[in-house]
Amino acid sequence: MSLFHKSPVDIEILLDGEESRKHVEIPNAAGSGSKTLNDRLAVYEDGETISGMVTLRVKEGKRVEHLGIKVAVIGSIDMIKTSGGNGSGNSSKRLSNTSSSVSDARKTPVEQFICLSYDLCPPGELQHAQNFPFMFKDLAKRYESYRGKNVDVSYYVKVTVARKSIDISKTKKFWVYLYKNVSLPPAPIVNNEESHPNAETTEENGADGASSSKALTGGLRKEPKPVKLDIGIENCLHIEFEFSKSQYSLKEVIVGRIYFLLSRLKIKHMELSLITRESSGLQPSNCLVDSTAIRYEIMDGSPVKGETIPIRLFLGGYDLSPDVSCNYFNVKNYLSLVIVDEDGRRYFKQSEIVLFRTR
């Protein structure tokens, strides 16, 4: 836009201490041609103050009238419109005049869960460069930033110069990580029935997806109970798939084993993959998108009865999405065991695991 129509005001948003902050590299919007470019975004966490400086520059010798300058911090859930869903269509109209989301042109905001703004400057005239500091103190961020196939959760600071004609605005994206502080001391919290679920619910409102696995872990407090899955095809294959627990921090290692009780398949190889399932939209027309985040061969060749195949999968090195759940979409992770036989047939078993971020 700016290429064709030179904006009279140049807006620059600088976040405090931006250079020294932790950054993430997020692939640039999937839809827009430039695939190779990565966005480098500063990382914030829940409750952190976002402060910075807005610099407005006017062309030399020009003055620009404005109806006031506002700064806003916005957290929004953007979606690709799905099959003319009624809810999303409504909300997009209602929300703003900008038709596309900040990050991806194809996605349109469905909900702005944060929208805080205040005026930096009353209506007036801009004559030369002017700096305006801004600050959103202790900003609560409900969701972690997310960029998926169908859904984005994005945060940005938006500065708008209101004018009579077209408003001039500039956004500055940042990234939010939500750290779960619960699993730091999982063991010490003994016998305190309240603390554990408490800690979990602070972040996620009734994590539906995790409820089943929670039921598994609920019984034992001291140590996470290993998950044991009995998988089999009658008279053909019978294995025990066992891994240490059902909830992992993103830095953790999945350790487990596969025990072959019966194997009549001619197995070519076996792999473990981590599937991130993003489901978006409301119930009747929700859209499921699976993406394989990790693909990890754990066995080569065909074992016989009695063999135990070790599993060790470091999660830390991968770019994974922790589980998210909200009204509009949720993200779940599944551990999937895939056995490929010599004829190319695939046999698989998925088991949900909860991923969360820790410091």
Place this chain on the structure above:
Amino acid sequence: MSYAETLEQALLTVKQQAMQMQRCLQQRKLMDALKHTSIMLTELRNPELSPKQYYELYIMIFDSLSVLSTYLAENHPKHHHLADLYELVQYAGNVVPRLYLMITVGTSYLKCPDSPRDEILKDMIEMCRGVQNPIRGLFLRYYLSQRTKQLLPEDATEFNANFIITNFIEMNKLWVRLQHQGPLREREQRTKERKELQILIGSQLVRLSQIVDDNLSMYKDQILPVVLEQAIQCRDIVSQEYLLDAICQVFPDEFHLATLDILLDATTHLNPDVSINKIVLTLIDRLNGYKDRQEQEQGQEQEENTTSKEVKAADINLFQIFWNYLSTLNEERPDLSLQQFIPLIESVLNLSLRWYPENLQNLNALYKITTQKCQDFGSDIPPNCEYLFQNLLTLQNSESSTLRPSSNFFYKLISQCESFGGLLALQSLPLQKSALNSILDVLLHNEVDFDDENEASSNEGFLIDSKENLCSLLSIFEPLTKLGPPMPSLDRKGSKNVKGTGDHFPADEDDNDDEGSWILDPIQEKLAKLNHVVFQSVVKSSDPIKDIEFEMEVLLTLRNWCYKGGKNIKYTYPAIITNFWKVIRRCHLLATRCDSENTKRHTELIKQNFKYVSRSTNDLFNMCGNSFSDALYKLNIQSASLADQLSLGEIAYDFFSQAFTLFEESLSDSRTQFQALVYMAQSLQKTRSLREENYYDSLIVRCTLHGSKLLKKQDQCRAVYLCSHLWWTTEIALIGEEEGVTTDFYREGKRVLECLQRSLRVADSTMDNIQSSELMIEILNRCLYYFIHGDEHDTHVSVRYINGLIELIKTNLKSLKMEETTTAKTQLAEQRLSELHIDDAQNTAKVSNRFVIGSDGSYIDVPTVNGGRALVSTKLNSMYINEMIQIPIQHFNRTCDYILNQRDVDDRFKVIVI
């Protein structure tokens, strides 16, 4: 990432990636280097490669990874931390490259002093389970083993052993599994591939043996049971055979000695299809080798006291262990076929021979169990087993020369192990025959190279010390005595049965193949030799003076034994008779030396022996009859000569008369008769003891009479003029006679002349002119002999007589020449024509020298070309008449030349007119 399709491509990729990796390492770009390594390792995922190709690839990659490993270890704390790298490489998506990287990094980490060794090792070996494909898994684990070779903690042998054993067990499982992969029809191929890979498994055992060093208790308690357990449980033939073989080969001899029972026990639990005997054979070879080496060492350091090891080896009764093993095996595995069982016994036999060469009881026990087994097995032994028995019985399989049994050993074996004979008797006849044949060879062989220095000690031959032993020895060979000569009919199946069942062979199937039955029979020949050897050994072992009776006894035993051979005695009896002669001669020697009392005794013995000889010849006659009469005749004459030499005229006469009887009754062939008479005349002429009682007279008259009654005139003529010598005894220098000194020569010139005249008459009446002339010339020569050796009034051969004879011959020759002239032209022309194309030039040149007349009157066609075959014919070929005529003429010319020459020496010859 995918792998290349062909080996060439894969090798190329590996080469390229290895180069890039090294370049990156030089530039300290570790991450890039790892990336290239990972691409390189992807080639190892290729499932299409055969084990050999995979190995090729593996070798190449191994080298490249060594470079990486060195880099990693050198730069460890400075540029990176290996613990981090160990985690990092685990992000590799494919399991095979990941594990290779892990092992490379892990082992590099082990090189650093502060690394958590045990954890790393445990982790690596645990994670290796991820590769379940046999070939890839085997190589991966081999890689692990190679990389950790130098890096296992030195102080924790037990840990190391466990580590290696774990790896070994997994490798073995993979190896066994390889057999069951792929389609059924490729099973053979699988087995072949597995054999190619077996070295990988074997390397683990080698590693174990390096680790265990000389820690016997550890080997015994921890390693061996586990390894054996693994071998037994996998139930795989290839694996079991290889593993046990490898165990036998890899670990030290002392260990085997100490754990022999465990090891042997394990073999009883193996898959029934595993050939136990191979394993036991290896083991025994090993133990025998150990014994060899020990003895060598002992030889080298005799002064230094041998260590406790030696004592240990001596403590264990190896044979007992193996014996127990065999017994249990016999009980528990009745399914073991003879093919499997007998090699086992043979191995144990070799062991016993090597370790307890003196202990024949062991062998006896072994033969006994074999006999039992054979009996259990039933009468018919599969023919493919026979060579096994042959080996067992002849002990031929022991390869080292020290083990090769000597004749003495065989003698002991046969005389002391009663089971040996039992086992032998169970075998089929052809097998018995060939086994005994081999044993015979050994028994006889030693006598042959008696002076071979190396084997002098073992080569003393056997000494027969008692009659019982002799009997058992002989009874072993009894089957041989009964065997017929290898007649052409032996090949026929029918005759085999006949031989197997009956003790007596049908009297030589047809009587008219008397000559055919004289085929040289090597076995009977050897038996005859054995007679000699036995007798020699008896002579050697016994006191030469006192034990003559014992020797005789032995000879009688031998004779009785040979007698069982039926017709075959014609091969063996001569040997016995000869030995009797020897005894007689020795008796005579003793008799002349000893005092009177002993002389008497010995004279008695001599007579006794002659009786035995006579008895033997009678046996021969009764058994063999006509087919053997010629040889029998000669044996009689020789016995007679011997008796004569010992001045036993009566006995000599007896033998001579027997010879005559034989001549009259059995010698029917005219040519044989002639030869026999010549021989008789020869022997008689030398006799000295027959003068009394006119024995000599009657004998020589009879001889001459027989000569004059021969069928053919030429034979008559020759026999008679030869017999003329019977009346003209000549000196025998050996017994002190001398011409001119000794006066009592038996000479009657009148009879001599009579003989000559008689033979001349016969010669004259011969129809064939050539023969007749030739005979006359021969008589002339005889006359000249007497003319030289005696005075005219002694010999009655006068100048007149000789001149007359010469005249007669001349006339005859003249008429012969006439015969030549009448026929020569046509004959020559014909002959020329017929031989023109063959050898014209030679024929004309040597025409006169082609034919000779033999002493029995046959024409011999001497070939003109050197190396050709002489043709003997009794009939005159009229085609060559001219050459024939030349024969007497030239003979006469030679005789004349002689006479002319004699004139220079002897004046009497001047009177002879030529």
